[in-house]
Amino acid sequence: MLTIKDYCLAESIQQAYELNRKKQNKILGGGIWLKCCHFPIQTAIDLSGLGLEGITETEEGFEIGAMTSLRQLETHEGLNACTCGAVKEALRHIVGTQFRNCATVGGSLFGRFGFSDVLTLFLGLEAFVELYPTGIIPIGEFAKMQPDDSILTKIFVKKDQGKTAYLSARNTSTDFPLAACCVSWKEGTLTASMGARPAKAAAFSRENVCLEDLEKEEFLEEFARDAAASVNFGSNRRASAEYRNYVTKVLIKRCLGSIKEGDR
Ligand SMILES: Cc1cc2nc3c(=O)[nH]c(=O)nc-3n(C[C@H](O)[C@H](O)[C@H](O)COP(=O)(O)OP(=O)(O)OC[C@H]3O[C@@H](n4cnc5c(N)ncnc54)[C@H](O)[C@@H]3O)c2cc1C
Known part of the structure; x- marks a missing residue:
């Protein structure tokens, strides 16, 4: 259960920062993740008066x-x-x-x-x-x-995002993802950000890629393989490392497919 002793609607970012330097104080975002934590909060620091929404x-x-x-x-x-x-x-x-x-x-x-x-x-x-x-x-x-x-x-x-695609895989709808990928092609650089491995997201990039390369099946295979090989996958109750590695490669190839399709 979340317990909060004091509440402060911050009047300035400096005030919020000074308060946040004390270990038992916490910044409140939506407070949803904090509700799942079991430590008591001395002062909850609310940023909602600082014009940071929108x-x-x-x-x-x-x-x-x-x-x-x-x-x-x-x-x-x-x-x-x-x-x-x-x-x-x-x-x-x-x-x-x-x-x-x-x-x-x-x-x-x-x-x-x-x-x-x-x-x-x-x-x-x-x-x-x-x-x-x-x-x-x-x-x-x-x-x-x-x-x-x-x-x-x-x-x-x-704004210059080039072409981008995002895909994730879940064991069941609304669960945490077991693999997640954001792939983008911008000015000849292809980048894949891979998350839920279950470690935090990390990115892999390859330069000098033209859109015609995305038409080649062996290029898609090679890029997905190299991207997945550049990060570590781990196991937890949602999926094994081996399964995550496999699914991540599939997601990357599907993202590349939709980048290619979007170009037609
Ligand atoms: C049941 C459940 C399922 C979820 N499923 C997913 C999912 O599938 N995919 C996904 O991506 N996420 C998922 N999340 C995470 C969720 O999307 C939010 O990321 C999470 O709730 C944190 O957002 P919040 O605004 O509630 O943060 P809070 O709970 O308010 O804060 C989280 C932490 O960040 C600190 N904090 C908040 N704002 C700031 C700030 N501006 N500066 C510095 N520190 C700050 C807080 O002090 C706290 O330590 C899930 C969360 C829950 C509880």
Whole structure:
């Protein structure tokens, strides 16, 4: 059960950060993951008064506030148009609509959960995150860091996403994924972000790939094999390492197939 002793609606990001430096205090996103944790919270720090909710479209891309719900992302037309629907496909399987109305993108990324569709997606989109007080860093760098007392304030996604596809596999609908992939082709670079291995997402890239290469079955096989070989797979009660490795290769090839189809 979640127990919270004090509540603070933060008036500034500095105030939120100072409070968050105390170990027993916690930032509240949607609070859904926190509800599953069994430690008592001294002060819950609410960021909802800091204007961090919503998606702003700029000339170059999208600025996404950390308090934006997964549902707002899933239904955002501009983001989906730029990512060939990958954002919607990544998020629509997460539990249910009411759940996605509450869970925030900041809470989803900050934990760097191994099962995360959200991290797999944004790594595949080569997003940037803004941390207070660090500043803006590539999400790949952020994914490798351990959670600390910094605060995630924004996520940036560029508009020039090239061609993108996302797919995940689950034992049953709404369960955590047992494999998840976001594949993109942009300016000759093919990238596969692989999550739910069950470790957190990691990416593999190959340069100098032209769209005609995607027509070749042996190229698809080789890319999927090399991408899967670049990461480690583990076993848990959802799937064995061997099965995850196999399914990840299938998902990558299917993503490549839809990138190829989308080009026709
Ligand atoms: C039953 C269940 C099933 C799920 N299934 C999936 C799934 O299939 N795929 C998937 O990708 N995800 C899944 N999730 C995870 C979910 O989508 C959210 O990622 C999760 O609930 C966290 O979001 P939240 O807004 O509730 O964060 P919270 O619970 O509020 O916070 C999570 C952590 O992040 C910290 N935090 C929150 N916001 C910030 C911030 N801005 N800066 C710094 N720290 C912050 C909090 O202090 C806390 O430690 C599942 C979760 C549950 C409970």
